[in-house]
Amino acid sequence: MIKLCKALDAVLDNASLLESETIPLDEALNRVLAENINSKDNLPPFNKSSMDGYALKSTDTGEGQSKFKIVGSIKAGDVPRTEIKKGEAIKIMTGAAVPKGADAVIQIEKVKTCKDELEVCGKVCEGKNVLMEGEEIKKGDSVFERGTFLRPSEIGMLASLGYGRVQCYRKPKIIIITTGDELVGVDDKITEGKVRNCNEYALVALSKNLNVSVKSYGIVEDQKEKILGAVKNALEEGDIVITSGGVSVGDYDFIEDVLHEIGADIKFTSVEVKPGKPVTFATFKNKLFFGLPGNPLSVINTFEIFAAPAVKKMMGRKDVINDEFPVILEDDFKSKGDRDNYIYVNIEKKDGKYYARNTGMQSSNALFTLTRSNGVIIIKKGIKSVRAGDILNGKFIFK
Amino acid sequence: MIKLCKALDAVLDNASLLESETIPLDEALNRVLAENINSKDNLPPFNKSSMDGYALKSTDTGEGQSKFKIVGSIKAGDVPRTEIKKGEAIKIMTGAAVPKGADAVIQIEKVKTCKDELEVCGKVCEGKNVLMEGEEIKKGDSVFERGTFLRPSEIGMLASLGYGRVQCYRKPKIIIITTGDELVGVDDKITEGKVRNCNEYALVALSKNLNVSVKSYGIVEDQKEKILGAVKNALEEGDIVITSGGVSVGDYDFIEDVLHEIGADIKFTSVEVKPGKPVTFATFKNKLFFGLPGNPLSVINTFEIFAAPAVKKMMGRKDVINDEFPVILEDDFKSKGDRDNYIYVNIEKKDGKYYARNTGMQSSNALFTLTRSNGVIIIKKGIKSVRAGDILNGKFIFK
Structure with a gap:
């Protein structure tokens, strides 16, 4: 079990900027420039x-x-x-x-x-x-530097400068693999021992919100050969492979075995974070592999902590890590103290300060709690209880 | 010329929630639920x-x-x-x-x-x-109410509840019409008197970021009959029609004439806002028409002030108006005092407070200034100058 900050360092050290590609301007929204842009004209071009x-x-x-x-x-x-x-x-x-x-x-x-x-x-x-001619920009002036994130204003500016095509960093392709013999489809009736497949939907949605291309291989049975085949294909096809389930110490948790068999370089298999301890990260050639746990809250928590920053870094974004800020607690919260504990809460701003309220049970399957939350507070390892009035670091989620 | 708040009221009074439609869950991300969701099962469904x-x-x-x-x-x-x-x-x-x-x-x-x-x-x-069976949710429990915005967590939750299809409010279809005989295409060379068409690119990008469907009719010549034809088609095809240019008092500003000819209900043609005074808003049957000015900064400013809230309201979102917050000025700014003046700035947070810095000239064509800004401060009508240290209301842009 490694520290959360070490685990994140390992992920970011291995998440390399993807190569650039030239794309039409109307596909460049929310991408990152991979070239410096100088003006080819005066703007305005005449008085x-x-x-x-x-x-x-x-x-x-x-x-x-x-x-x-x-x-x-x-x-x-x-x-x-x-x-x-x-x-x-x-x-x-x-x-x-x-x-x-x-x-x-x-x-x-x-x-x-x-x-x-x-x-x-x-x-x-x-x-x-x-x-006056050239009042806004003079011919030859530097307008945007490599690394600029393209918002609607930058898209408009590039159009006015005559850049119908621009060089941007490629966006990663994410492949999602969902494991678990207990899973049935969203339209299926639940029979004994079964639950519906929700992680696949959540992971696809999380990926879409990062403006990447995403493909799901659907549910793969808990059989080592089947998982091996799917992971091999995925590492061939995608830049990032994300699995859910199969990473714990159970008899049918084959992810680690599969990674060994492929010859992937496993960086960690367990992190001091709750929810989401049994999270695996490996690299294979220049590809990244995230083995996320099977519980719905753990999946989203570990995607946000590890996968989202990697995706942003690979596509050239500078806002790799979401800002944390001080949050005043309005309720007491408990923690085991053995890991950094992410507690999903509702954060409200009052008179310029942020306040956090309890939104329900925090067990790693408690997706319902997450749907009532807009943020998270972090109880650091070693701390077992915090009280209303205490100040912790927190952040908004899905930003 | 009407007050900004009255103009916004007129827009929001006429922006009605669109009808609902049943869509597959994997298309429901960032949409708004149009039905109440109750659980059909216990979650977990067994111990x-x-x-x-x-x-x-x-x-x-x-x-x-x-x-x-x-x-x-x-x-x-x-x-x-x-x-x-x-x-x-x-x-x-x-x-x-x-x-x-x-x-x-x-x-x-x-x-x-x-x-x-x-x-x-x-x-x-x-x-x-x-x-324990039903520990998270009991069969029959209310899970989400109509009006819930669907994030990745809600998508995952709906999957686990067996909602493979959900009822959401329809998203509006926006049609963009760009006018101006001075405009040449983004790939064209600028010849005397001409500038490149940037508003179309900016308006399409602004619309895409609102998760709506958008179609651009391209550049329409400054001839009344051609604009009339385009606007008629657009009001037939779209829910919201947005034009840029042709709304001032020039001899070739045909938008108002065209609206009269169609029989549209013109709500205002000029607003106490800078940049963007000559902005027209009309309704035709249940469709909305925004005639935005032709200057690039005015286009984006008026889209954000008037069109974006209308779009959000029509698709059922609750965050219709972006939050304003107090911002401490780090520079002096001037205003004419005749209108609410939107000044594009760079807002930075230090020790929990927000500070605004000048990013350049604020004339209504100064798109370059906007590309250096992440926020806006508002100098209210009647105020002609503000000084470093003063506190004004501001907000982040493109949020």
């Missing part, structure tokens, strides 16, 4: 009107009233061919290029017009309502 | 061993050493046919049904065995390592 109005020379305006001859109209997208001369103005739409000679735009709401005559009251400053 | 060990009668153990005859073995999934009698024990695997007569399981690590003889040291309490 641009930010208002509907009239473009003119600011020096033609003054304290009192000024009159102008309206010499035409420019809409967005037009190439302005006219040069504005002294005493002239041109109607201009938002987003249109400001023509030569003009250095300011006065808003349409602020002028009077009569036929081709424009009347302006007061001074219009140079540059008024004009976005 | 279940939580450990690998030996099942026995707790009354057969005592202070000292007790010996048992091992009468067989039960693995997970087996139907236990044996009844345990005084002095007998049976080997049992984690997850297996505890046979009649036995009321406790002692862990395999804590016993000695020799052939079919088991030696136990000390008292084993009644119920030790046994999860």
Whole structure:
């Protein structure tokens, strides 16, 4: 049984950034850039009107009233061919290029017009309502560095810079294998000794929320040869293989045997964490293998602690570990003290502070408790009881 | 020009919960339940061993050493046919049904065995390592109420309860229409007067992150008939239609005319918000129409303020409006004071408090500023300047 922090170190040391691939921009949302992006153009690419109005020379305006001859109209997208001369103005739409000679735009709401005559009251400053060429970004400027996470704003920015395809780190492919002869399908009736397969659904959902590709091999019988075959295929097909069940000390727990037979490099088989002690982690070539326990709460807890950070690191994300923060307890909690104990709770923010409430029994099968929780608090190894009012570290779950 | 809060009220008053539909459980992640879920079984469905060990009668153990005859073995999934009698024990695997007569399981690590003889040291309490039938959930218990957001934990729970299909609120279909004769495609070279189409990419990305279905009609020319045709089709095909551009007072801003012609019920055409004043909202039958401005920062700001809450409400989510919290300014900021001013900033948490830093110019085209920001602070209408040290309300973006 190794310490939780050592186990996590072992996982992260072996989770390597995947290679990059060039993908269409519309598939790049929530991916991580694997190239530096420099601007190929000035942005805006020309002096641009930010208002509907009239473009003119600011020096033609003054304290009192000024009159102008309206010499035409420019809409967005037009190439302005006219040069504005002294005493002239041109109607201009938002987003249109400001023509030569003009250095300011006065808003349409602020002028009077009569036929081709424009009347302006007061001074219009140079540059008024004009976005200057290169004001936002200059040609050659560094815009995004390798490692940037692509949100809707970055996707829009890349489009405006002409990057219809971008280089991103590949997302890992996760293969899910569910073991356990006690499992029946979700649509089956429960007969004696059987329970329904819920881990497969939970693991697929957890993977989907990480924006990776995921494939489930379904339920594999508790027979060593069958599990061996499935794990071999999975390590061939996926970047990360996740099994549930078969990792304890029972007569039908074949995962460790299978890993030995394959020649995988087993890093740990048991961690000082509750729920989820019998968790196995191994590497095979550049692939990662997580053997998670069979109990539903243990499965989710160990996925979140070990698999999720590995996935994020492999796809280049910087938010590998979710932030912990101090949480004030509103209830007493007990722990055995032999492991770091993850207690699922409801965390509420009041006046800028976080408070945690008990949401029910914490046995490793208590998935129902998890559905009533939005967070977790961690009672460190060595501590056997904490009281209402105590402050522990906690975090939100599924973030 | 109406107040921001009135505009948001108008949007939310018209955003009605969509009808429900029955979908496979593996498509229900991040959807909202439209039915109450009661358990059809006890969970666990039988007295279940939580450990690998030996099942026995707790009354057969005592202070000292007790010996048992091992009468067989039960693995997970087996139907236990044996009844345990005084002095007998049976080997049992984690997850297996505890046979009649036995009321406790002692862990395999804590016993000695020799052939079919088991030696136990000390008292084993009644119920030790046994999860009792119905301990987690009893048949008929309410598990989830209509309105529950389905995370991986709820998906797992529904699987274990035998819900292979669930009733969820339908997710809205969003149609995106991009207008502007100044726009060229992302792969095109910029020629004079032209800029690349980035709003379409940003709007599709914003929609995808809300887990809705989204379709883009691409760029539609600034011709009234073409925009009319596109908007008509979109209102037929989608639940929500979002346009960008064409909503100001320019000669080629046809959105308002088109809405009048269709007979849509225009709720507002201008809101006291910066960036994004010229934002139009209308309803047509039970469909929603958002006419967003053409500037990239305005588009994202108004999508987040108006469209995102509408989408969330329609699909049954309760987190319709993102939480605001107090943010301490680290820089001075200016505002015109004529509207609620959304300033994009970088928010950092230090010692439990949030601090905001300037990330650049805030003009409505300044998408680059947004890419350097993770949050927004709001300078309320009437306030013209705020100073470092002042506290304003703010929130994280893209949450």
